[in-house]
Amino acid sequence: MAGGRDAPSVVLPLRAWLAGTHLVTLLLPFLAVVLTGALAADLRNQTKLNLRNQALILALHAADVAEREELDELGPVASDLSDLLQEVKTHTLAGIRVTDAFGQVVASSGEDIAEDLSDDIAVRTALAGRVAAVVRPRGAPSHRQPLSSQSRRARVRVFVAVPIVDENDALLGTVIISRTPREELQALYNMAGPTQVIGGILAVLITLAGSVFASVVLTRNLRRLDLGARQIAGGSFGGIDELQVPTTSHVAEVARLAGSIASMAVRLQARIGYIGEFASNVSHEFKTPLATLKGTVELLEDDPEMPVEQRQRFFDNANRELARLEALVQGLLALARADAEPVRAPVDLDALVGSVADRRAIVVEGPFGVASGDLTQLELVLLNLVDNALQHGPGDDLDRKVTVVVRGVEQGVGFVVHDDGRGISAGNLEKVFGRFFTTDRTRGTGLGLALVRAIVERHGGSLTVRSEPGDTAFMVALPGAEVATST
Secondary structure, eight states: OBTTBOOOSOOOOHHHHHHHHHHHHHHHHHHHHHHTTHHHHHHHHHHHHHHHHHHHHHHHHHHHHHHHTTOSSSGGGHHHHHHHHHHHHHHHOOEEEEEETTSBEEEESSSOTTOBOTTOHHHHHHHTTOOEEEEEEOOOOOTTSOTTSSSOOOSEEEEEEEEEEOTTOOEEEEEEEEEOOOOHHHHHHHHOOHHHHHHHHHHHHHHHHHHHHHHHHHHHHHHHHHHHHHHHHTTOTTHHHHHHGGGGOSSHHHHHHHHHHHHHHHHHHHHHHHHHHHHHHHHHHHHHHHHHHHHHHHHHHHOTTOOHHHHHHHHHHHHHHHHHHHHHHHHHHHHHHHTSOOOOEEEEHHHHHHHHHHHSOOEEEOOOOEEEEOHHHHHHHHHHHHHHHHHTSSSSGGGOOEEEEEOOOSSSEEEEEEEOSSOOOHHHHTTTTSTTOOSOTTSOOSOHHHHHHHHHHHTTOEEEEEEETTEEEEEEEEOBHHHHHHO
């Protein structure tokens, strides 16, 4: 069991499923005709029509014989009629009886002479001057007989009764003729000539060939998907190469599935790399303050007579390291939250920049427009960029100039944070967004710009930087609220 669900009871290769479904589709017309009873009903109707025609001919013959003999009843010619009925039976295999005007059998193809059929519904209808047809069940037939046998294997028998009338419309009696219709399989067997048999065999072969072709097209790429997924599950990302081949599959669903799995594998690989690098960075960043704290505690334990001023200095160092550890933890938590999908809503950037300007000494040049994103996270982006600019500006806080200006973006909105500091060196320009990178560990954790980039990219935007002495600019582009709602 997996995920609380039972395993499927039937597990077959794709080729078997395709062959089975193709054959079922091929047989559906046959099954529909047979299982719905349409073929059986048609065979019964054909039998009724044939029996009616035979009975009408026999009735006309019996009436003609009576007229030639100038008789008003059939009794005197019963023997001749019985001989005729027995001969007809050898050709049609139908049971035939002739009754007089009172329903008594006077002639038969069998041995049931003088039988009273006056209570039979079909005979009563014929004695009333109308043609009657009824279907009655019969005993279970023998299925040992071959399909080519003249004996019919259906479980019903059709009875047709017609009146015998002379030229003056006087009722002389009835003709009752009965026959078992063909069974469905017998009918299909009799219809299946050499051409139909060859056509059926060709249809089956074409169906199987189509299923084999479809299975080859599907399974060759599904096997690559399976192989690639197994390699990735085993820890080898070489399976990504295997996943690239099925992306060109002629089957759209397979191509999309392969593309999705390949993208998922690439993201998984990047995530694993990120986790490894992250763990290494965290270990490195935590190692120094923890070592300092451990050394401080050991010194304080080893020297209980340490002067108060020196002891206080060690405590101050420990507090600074604890504050750094706390800042690192908070930064890591913020970075983890930034990786989550933002709750999108229209964000008024003019109001947001104005709010930051009330708390920081910055110059604002707008208007900025409306972005689509998380207000709290976008405020964190702007605060981090502004604080970073204020931190690295020249002189004291009063001498530093930080400007937030609108940025023209083809689709969306944006802003630029300028500062007039000493700039970022070319060697450090590509590192500034890296986690834990900082040129002054006494004033930061190196997580601020990494957090900014994570938030902006998670919002579907971009963050770039250019720098020269006296002008460093961090440029942010974000999706606009109108763009987000249209997509």
